[in-house]
Amino acid sequence: MRSIPLEAGLVLGVALVWAVLAAVYRFSPALGMPGYVRVWGAGAVMFLALAMPLLRWR
Amino acid sequence: MSQERHFTTRRGFVAAMGFGGLGLYVTWAAYGASPLPFFSTHASDDADAHGGHMMRMAEDTDHADPSMSGMHEGGPLSPVEFTRRHAEFLTRFQEADGSVRPVAVPAAPVHEPDSAMAGHDQAAIKHGISTAEPIEVYFLAGRFSFEPDRLKLRVGQPYRFQMMASDVAHGASIAFGQASRIVRLRPDMVTTLDLTFLQAGTHLVYCTVYCGPGHDGMRGLITVV
Amino acid sequence: MTEITFPAGAANQAEADRGPLSARIAALPRVDRRLLLGFVCVSLLALVLGLGFGLTTALARGGMIALDADSAYRVLTLHGTSAFFWWLYLAQVALMIGLAAGESTEGLKARPLIIAGVVVLVSGLVLSEGTALLRTPLLYDANPDLGREDPRAVAGMAGGHLLLALGLVLTSLAAIVTVLRARDRVTGAMTAMGFGVLAWAGFLIVSAIAAVNAFLPNLLWAFGRGAFPADAATEWHILFHNLHYLPLMATVLTWYALTQETTGTTSAFGSGFSKVVFSSYLVFVPPTSLYHMFLEPNLAESVRVTGSLLSLFVSVPTLTAFLVIVSSLELATRAKGTPAGLFGWIGRLPWGNPAFSAMGVAIVSTLLGLVFAFVLIQEKFAPLISDTLFVPGYFHFFAVGAVTETFLAGFLVIIPALTGRAVWQPRLMAAMPWLVLVGLVIFGACGMLAGLQGVPRRTFDIAYDGAAPAGWHALMVGFAVGAMVFASGLAIELFGVLRMLVGGKRGVPMAAMAPRPAGVPGGAAWTGPIAVVLLVALMTGATIGTFEVMRSLPIVVVGGHAGH
Ligand code: HEM
Numbered sequence: 068m069r070s071i072p073l074e075a076g077l078v079l080g081v082a083l084v085w086a087v088l089a090a091v092y093r094f095s096p097a098l099g100m101p102g103y104v105r106v107w108g109a110g111a112v113m114f115l116a117l118a119m120p121l122l123r124w125r
Numbered sequence: 126m127s128q129e130r131h132f133t134t135r136r137g138f139v140a141a142m143g144f145g146g147l148g149l150y151v152t153w154a155a156y157g158a159s160p161l162p163f164f165s166t167h168a169s170d171d172a173d174a175h176g177g178h179m180m181r182m183a184e185d186t187d188h189a190d191p192s193m194s195g196m197h198e199g200g201p202l203s204p205v206e207f208t209r210r211h212a213e214f215l216t217r218f219q220e221a222d223g224s225v226r227p228v229a230v231p232a233a234p235v236h237e238p239d240s241a242m243a244g245h246d247q248a249a250i251k252h253g254i255s256t257a258e259p260i261e262v263y264f265l266a267g268r269f270s271f272e273p274d275r276l277k278l279r280v281g282q283p284y285r286f287q288m289m290a291s292d293v294a295h296g297a298s299i300a301f302g303q304a305s306r307i308v309r310l311r312p313d314m315v316t317t318l319d320l321t322f323l324q325a326g327t328h329l330v331y332c333t334v335y336c337g338p339g340h341d342g343m344r345g346l347i348t349v350v
Numbered sequence: 351m352t353e354i355t356f357p358a359g360a361a362n363q364a365e366a367d368r369g370p371l372s373a374r375i376a377a378l379p380r381v382d383r384r385l386l387l388g389f390v391c392v393s394l395l396a397l398v399l400g401l402g403f404g405l406t407t408a409l410a411r412g413g414m415i416a417l418d419a420d421s422a423y424r425v426l427t428l429h430g431t432s433a434f435f436w437w438l439y440l441a442q443v444a445l446m447i448g449l450a451a452g453e454s455t456e457g458l459k460a461r462p463l464i465i466a467g468v469v470v471l472v473s474g475l476v477l478s479e480g481t482a483l484l485r486t487p488l489l490y491d492a493n494p495d496l497g498r499e500d501p502r503a504v505a506g507m508a509g510g511h512l513l514l515a516l517g518l519v520l521t522s523l524a525a526i527v528t529v530l531r532a533r534d535r536v537t538g539a540m541t542a543m544g545f546g547v548l549a550w551a552g553f554l555i556v557s558a559i560a561a562v563n564a565f566l567p568n569l570l571w572a573f574g575r576g577a578f579p580a581d582a583a584t585e586w587h588i589l590f591h592n593l594h595y596l597p598l599m600a601t602v603l604t605w606y607a608l609t610q611e612t613t614g615t616t617s618a619f620g621s622g623f624s625k626v627v628f629s630s631y632l633v634f635v636p637p638t639s640l641y642h643m644f645l646e647p648n649l650a651e652s653v654r655v656t657g658s659l660l661s662l663f664v665s666v667p668t669l670t671a672f673l674v675i676v677s678s679l680e681l682a683t684r685a686k687g688t689p690a691g692l693f694g695w696i697g698r699l700p701w702g703n704p705a706f707s708a709m710g711v712a713i714v715s716t717l718l719g720l721v722f723a724f725v726l727i728q729e730k731f732a733p734l735i736s737d738t739l740f741v742p743g744y745f746h747f748f749a750v751g752a753v754t755e756t757f758l759a760g761f762l763v764i765i766p767a768l769t770g771r772a773v774w775q776p777r778l779m780a781a782m783p784w785l786v787l788v789g790l791v792i793f794g795a796c797g798m799l800a801g802l803q804g805v806p807r808r809t810f811d812i813a814y815d816g817a818a819p820a821g822w823h824a825l826m827v828g829f830a831v832g833a834m835v836f837a838s839g840l841a842i843e844l845f846g847v848l849r850m851l852v853g854g855k856r857g858v859p860m861a862a863m864a865p866r867p868a869g870v871p872g873g874a875a876w877t878g879p880i881a882v883v884l885l886v887a888l889m890t891g892a893t894i895g896t897f898e899v900m901r902s903l904p905i906v907v908v909g910g911h912a913g914h
């Protein structure tokens with residue numbers, strides 16, 4: 068069992084939520100708003116990147 | 126240490142209280158405005174069926190987005206078709222003083238009544254409003270005026286407003302004194318609004334979206350007799 | 351399986367041990383203090399502009415001064431641009447950099463990024479203000495539709511906003527590097543504030559991406575390099591939603607720092623919980639974005655309805671943070687000897703400290719703003735109030751009462767630490783936030799009532815040659831009077847802050863409290879929960895009131911958005 072720091076867990080959680088949202092906007096026809104896909108998608112990638120240094124400490 | 130904590134100082138309690146705003150859902154549901162499908166929206170029809178009304182409205186939009194337009198029977202009115210009918214509407218109903226008084230024309234193209242319209246009819250019967258086919262009104266917003274800017278309408282007669290902006294985004298709001306009713310109008314996108322005025326009166330119509338230097342002067346009048 | 355470690359007491363103690371923020375800032379390397387002071391000064395310049403143009407706008411709307419249409423919309427453009435974009439964002443950069451630097455004993459990392467940030471941000475400010483002053487007024491959202499005949503106006507406004515975005519990225523990256531390097535050398539643990547700055551900076555960067563998404567197409571079109579941006583309105587909403595939550599997140603982080611600084615209280619709930627609350631902004635903000643679009647004709651009814659429901663969640667992070675702070679304060683104050691009654695402890699708080707007083711007003715103002723924010727997220731009300739004066743009437747509780755007061759409170763701690771000058775007239779400075787609140791209440795009440803009656807926002811001549819409903823004019827006068835009151839309070843606060851920069855007395859800063867962990871186990875903290883219950887009751891009242899206005903209105907809405 069490996070433990071990850073709280074900070075990394077939180078930032079990963081955020082990345083996950085943003086990725087899910089981007090996917091919802093991408094695949095739901097009623098939400099024909101590609102801008103949301105771009106912005107939330109980019110945010111998901113950014114938070115994923117931000118989680119890396121938080122994970123790597125140990 | 127946590128077993129000694131008073132419950133008001135526990136994380137779980139604080140986190141739960143943080144969701145307190147969700148309590149408003151109860152009020153929304155009570156007014157039939159609950160956003161979930163398992164509450165019937167008919168509650169709102171009943172809720173609205175009180176007090177003195179002079180107008181009833183149903184709103185719909187003909188979407189430019191083809192993925193949504195299928196939901197509306199008859200399909201969206203294209204901007205080109207709107208422009209044609211708007212011009213025809215003005216020539217047909219314009220009076221000598223420049224105001225426009227639309228009246229029923231037997232051959233007017235009308236939408237098929239759909240299930241939502243059936244709902245209107247029931248409510249309409251309850252209100253003693255004519256359930257006749259709505260008269261189409263074509264209403265165009267452009268910098269910096271409405272066309273027509275003086276409308277003469279009849280009490281109790283349903284009208285189907287077909288509305289569009291011609292250049293930039295505009296708004297149209299009808300003032301009733303103690304409150305107003307607003308729609309946003311996007312260029313080249315036809316918005317449909319069914320309304321019936323239940324009382325006589327004169328109402329200011331004004332633009333609610335800043336559209337340029339003449340925005341403040343953009344207004345019209347609806348006279349209901 | 352992985353499990354997440356949840357540090358409870360230890361990190362709290364570490365935070366308590368490192369001394370007050372003002373001392374840490376005073377001990378920063380000279381170059382960092384200079385940079386920080388630079389950001390503070392530039393942001394205050396934006397506030398001076400925002401305040402002046404805001405007051406002018408209000409007087410014009412109240413009919414007390416007459417402006418021709420071009421000047422009126424120019425002033426409104428200058429107000430929105432200066433106050434919303436530049437003051438709120440430059441002040442955030444100042445506070446973010448200050449709080450990040452306070453995390454590290456060696457000061458800021460990645461200084462070149464910050465220096466580049468200063469250059470970019472100052473050029474952006476000049477470009478924005480210059481464009482708003484000289485070209486076609488497009489309002490602060492810089493709608494390209496209104497600038498079809500003046501592409502340079504579109505280019506200047508979009509360019510200014512994009513430079514702001516670039517400056518935010520540069521400074522946020524530096525803040526992130528600084529707090530990452532400041533982690534505990536052995537365990538890698540971050541303080542709650544360190545993590546808060548990380549999340550905040552991350553959110554700023556995403557918003558910069560949203561700004562590029564919204565404004566790059568406009569800029570390219572204006573330079574003849576692309577098609578006309580037909581989707582500008584939607585892209586703006588995405589950006590705007592982020593942009594008006596960021597200041598709120600910054601506000602809550604600043605409260606967290608200010609509570610420690612002015613009362614010595616650290617969270618009774620542990621720093622881990624604070625981290626969860628800070629990151630919850632990033633979880634709850636994106637899904638709640640749809641309510642800005644309720645009036646858009648191309649939004650499907652199902653989306654409208656879901657958007658309304660999701661929007662109920664927007665207050666969760668702020669309310670939770672509110673409870674953490676208020677309950678910690680209550681526990682800490684009671685631990686010093688219990689004053690009589692449920693609320694007696696509130697009187698023992700350091701109200702004479704201007705920074706604390708401003709924060710207290712900010713908290714009250716936030717709650718007031720929330721009451722009415724929850725009216726606005728009900729999609730059924732959109733046709734009643736969405737484009738009316740209701741909107742500016744309520745959001746100045748946030749923009750001015752909550753955010754601006756909090757940022758000024760932060761400056762009241764940071765500036766004396768940077769300049770060694772004492773706070774000017776502390777008693778007067780502690781009273782002014784209350785005057786601001788009084789003005790806001792008048793402004794908000796009149797503005798929101800006027801909005802409910804249909805007075806449009808962004809419209810200066812609402813007489814319509816006598817066709818306007820009779821009640822409108824009196825409310826507009828009240829609106830302008832409220833603006834005069836809160837502008838006066840704000841102007842005095844601003845003067846006091848400027849005196850700490852130039853010409854003020856040298857002296858000891860306001861005493862920062864020695865931080866200590868809050869509370870005694872077993873003590874109860876009722877004030878926060880009671881406030882939340884009261885808030886929900888007020889929200890309910892406001893919502894019922896609005897439903898009743900809709901019903902008493904001579905309108906029957908039948909079937910709503912039929913067919914969807
Ligand atoms: C310092 C923080 C402030 C911020 C962030 C802020 C923000 C804003 C924003 C974003 C708008 C909307 C602009 C638009 O619709 O184009 C606005 C409008 C307005 N603000 Fe402020 N404001 C601030 C302070 C003030 C002050 C100090 C005053 C007056 C004393 C003021 C008075 C007004 C008025 C009268 C409007 C116009 C309402 C309308 O006609 O739609 N604001 N403000």
Ligand SMILES: [Cu+2]
Pocket residue numbers: 266267268269294295296332333334335336340343
């Ligand atoms: Cu207009």
